[in-house]
Amino acid sequence: MKSKLLITFPNTTGDKPIVYNLIKNYDLKINIIKASFDFNFRGSLFVEVDGSSENIARGLEYVEQEGVLADFINSTITVDRAVCVECGLCTSACQSQALSLDQEQSLVFQNSKCIGCNLCIKVCPSRAISNGVVSHES
Amino acid sequence: MEKRTYEAINEKIRTGEVVVVSAEEIVDMVKAKGIDEVFEQVDVVTTATFGPMCSSGAFLNFGHSDPPIRMEKITLNNVPVSGGLAAVDTFIGATEESITEGYEYGGAHVIYDLLRGKEVELHATGKGTDCYPNQEIRRKLRLEDLNEAYLYNPRNCYQNYNAAINTSNEHKFTYMGMLKKNRGNVNYATTGTLSPLLNDPYYRTIGMGTRIWFAGTQGYVAWEGTQFNSATHRDENGIPLGGGATLALVGNLKEMDPEYIRPAVFEGYGTSFSVGVGIPIPVLDKELLKQLAVSNDELFQNVVDYSVPRRSKPVVARVSYSELRSGSVEIDGKKIKTAPTSSLKKAREIAEKLKQAIKDGEFYLQEPIKIFTHNSSTKGMRE
Missing domain, CATH: 3.30.70.20 (Alpha-Beta Plaits)
Structure with a gap:
């Protein structure tokens, strides 16, 4: 399934390869639609995520453990x-x-x-x- | 053949032999076959536009109530309309805003609602006179209840216009749409090679009395449009660098098609009105055909900085209509997104409808009864 996510990074996660881990460990195809970051590594990624619903759910669990917020954007x-x-x-x-x-x-x-x-x-x-x-x- | 007359064209319309193409099609035809061959073949070229123009409105006559009233303060669906005409006549200006809803519902919406067959609430007051004793009236009226209802647009069909940009560091909200800060976008308003007055830049066939396709019915060019600026600077194709000429148009609202009349709302600016216009141009001679064959890469617009709050705004660049239509232009090394305010899709539909009406013998060409002046220039307000 494909979902759209808005991932918001606080300034404490700049040294972690979070998107890399989402791709590698949870087999998610991530298409970055929009990225916006400041010099303190605080910012957001708007992404389309393609993967099994189980992997998306596990991936979300992972990012939240890292202190990153992820919101589904359901319709536009x-x-x-x-x-x-x-x-x-x-x-x-x-x-x-x-x-x-x-x-x-x-x-x-x-x-x-x-x-x-x-x-x-x-x-x-x-x-x-x-x-x-x-x-x-x- | 060197020349073609209106009489000959109208005779061909009557017999069904007339050859009509759109102002987009003629460009490719002339490129492929040359002026001489196409001149022999084509009798009429159809032009069209569909874009917002604030200087629009409608005259209405409500009929007299019993006892009668001399309407002095009038609203329609809470939109103030003119009380400055005879007892039950009015003019609705398209940009007049609702007392309660502001620019989200304006004069343009009232006209559109009437045209769609909706009931509109009239509220009028008057001081009461011996001949008009009634002092207040409220009625729900539909278009069919009115005596006369005709659209009269004091200014339509700008010959050329500006493309708009914003060089300041804050967003600007204009009649050209939202202009993002720091040259974020360029908005433009023309249908380019389909646009009526770009195809007849010296007003040889478009003048007072020219019959036009006006939102689905047959209307007329009533007069020179306001801010008629024929004495403007022109390029090598005769196309005005800026606005140029305009047209005042008139037609029967009761016969119009709501598909080709639409209210428009510009955020932070106000209400406007898009009315579809199609104008046939008879291919009278080869000189005129050359003008009709001018293509989008030969039609230019100035890109004007709308962040300057003065009457005269600086020109930032000059770009072709094909560049504007491509979706982006490059200005000083920056690729900038472009977007139109006029609908080329609707304009194409109109050019096709007019073509069909001429082919079907429903639309005959009318020679102007008075040619426009060539030395008219627009003044600013006296200081």
Whole structure:
């Protein structure tokens, strides 16, 4: 199964290869969508994790033992196609390329890339975007 | 053949022989076959645009109540509309904001709701006169209950425009969308080679009285648009470097299609209105065909810094429309993401619909009854 996780690192874990351990010891395929760290190694990783549900659960147990927070991001935005005029202005707000215009100038939304920042909601002039049910659980 | 006349084209529309292509298709045709061959073949080129334009609105007549009222203060769904016309006439401005909801519901939304067949609440007061004794009225009205309802947009179809950037260190919220700090993005507003006045830059066929496709019905160019700036600087293709000309448009709201009229809300700015416009351009001669064949890599826009809070804003770069459409532009060595405010998808649909209407003999070309002035320039406000 594939899940999206927001992993938040305190400044005490900078010397530990946590992502490496997740990959090596729990056989997880990790696709880093967005990374943001300061000079104190404090920051966050937004990742897509692919692996068996058992391995994902064990991996989460591991990171939490290391004092790292991991939140599932379950769902993201919904584009109401009846309201959307496909202008593409939302793509200006989307940092993760989840919203884009294709060759035909149709609006494409790739849920797997969405980081749930919700910036597009306020940018859409047609008010066609809403945040479905965004729920965070540890 | 050296020239083609409106009469000849309309005769071909009548007999079903007319050849119509879109302003996107004509570019490739001329590239492949050359001006001479394409001129012999194509009679009409369709142009189109669908983007937000604040200078939009509608005139309405409510009919008289019994006893009658001279409406002086008027709201529709809590949006103030003009009380400055005759007793039961009004003008709704698209950008007027709801008293209760602010810019999330404005004049544009009222017009859209009427068009969608929804009931809209009218509330009006007047001082009461001998001829109009009633002092207050509340009614729920639908579009079909009104006598006249016509869209009148004082300014549409900007010939060219600016692309917008923000060089400051804080985000800016504008009618060009959100502009991220430190040159975070570039937003632009044009349909490029499909855009009406880029295809007829010297207004030979688009003038007062030109018949247009207006949100699904047939409307007209009523006048020069406001801020009509024909005496502007132009490039080698005759395209204005900045705004250029604009069009005032009129059409019957009751006949329009809500698919091609949409309210728009710009965060931190206000309500605006997108109305679909299609304009046919008759291929009168080869000179005009050359203008129609100008491609997106030959159409340029200035990238203007919207962080400067002055009337005149500095130009940061000049980029082609094909670069803008590619999704990113490079400015001073930085790759910057681009996004449009106008829908090219909708504009393409409109160009196709107009093409079909002409082919089906439902839409005839109207020669302008007055050609626009070429020496009009826009002034700032007197100090």
